[in-house]
Amino acid sequence: MKKYKSAKESRVSITELMLPQHSNFGGKVHGGHVLNLMDQIAFACASKHSQTYCVTASVNRVDFLNPIEVGELVTLKASVNYTGRTSMVIGVRVEAENVTTGKLRHCNSSYFTMVAKSKDGKNAKVPGLLIKNKEELRRFARSVERKMAVYKRDSKYDSKKIKADEYLEYLEGENVKLSLD
Template identity: 80%
Template structure:
């Protein structure tokens, strides 16, 4: 019996910086009845699953490593997706940290009969590259080539900083009840503290 084993495994040398174009990915999928919710529209959970998959593909392509989802920022369902429509998801790297990347994901649907397209969702996935032992792995930086790329990078950095400030501001040790009682005014809430 013939057995062949490679003597050398060639790994493509990782670049220090990559453009968003180098790791951009898109997929198109037909929405089937099995993807629908009780209201007859495509289930949001199915779309989120597809979004996570394409964010993984984009981040893995950029980092040349296995990636995990660290967080998802702002998921707004702007328009419903109908069964029978084509859904296209597009992903690109918007921001790179030392081991993390923010992947911008855009979801559009297309009515195959009329050709009408709708923007259904845009979201931002923070993905972290991992090595074979599950440790965080350094990723290539982002080479920005145009004003839109700079805008996306700056927006992602601002989003990251504001999330950090918000988490710190509302930590149990720093939270002062009397400073936030005014936010309850006009809200559908009843305060009943012990």
């Protein structure tokens, strides 16, 4: 296994036709189907980079920007944005294409944290990321910022350290009633 790999070496893309069985009650492609495809491509990209089985540890914010219609082609693109010791952040972009007009729409982008696993189920070391251009540097730095923000948020709201009085102002203007025991 290489010590470092470029994002290009692990990049993956798939295109799939959206069929009626992929639709929700509103006639659009079901968000759950899109999420399933995103998880699959994140797995493929992470496994290609690490050369081992990977599992999804977390998904960072999923915004459905545009609906996808039955009959459209959906292309998913995945790339390694960040590597830790045993984890990788995989950026996934979803685009829909109207086959009759050729018009492309960006429908979703998300970040999947994937963890490499050894044959015995333990976390496995992954190759580092070889950054080759400013865009890859930007993606790596953004992943580090997201990681630090999650740590800061999780530690700020640690249930053992929370002081209720510090959060009362958050209730103002919200649809909530406070009734602490």
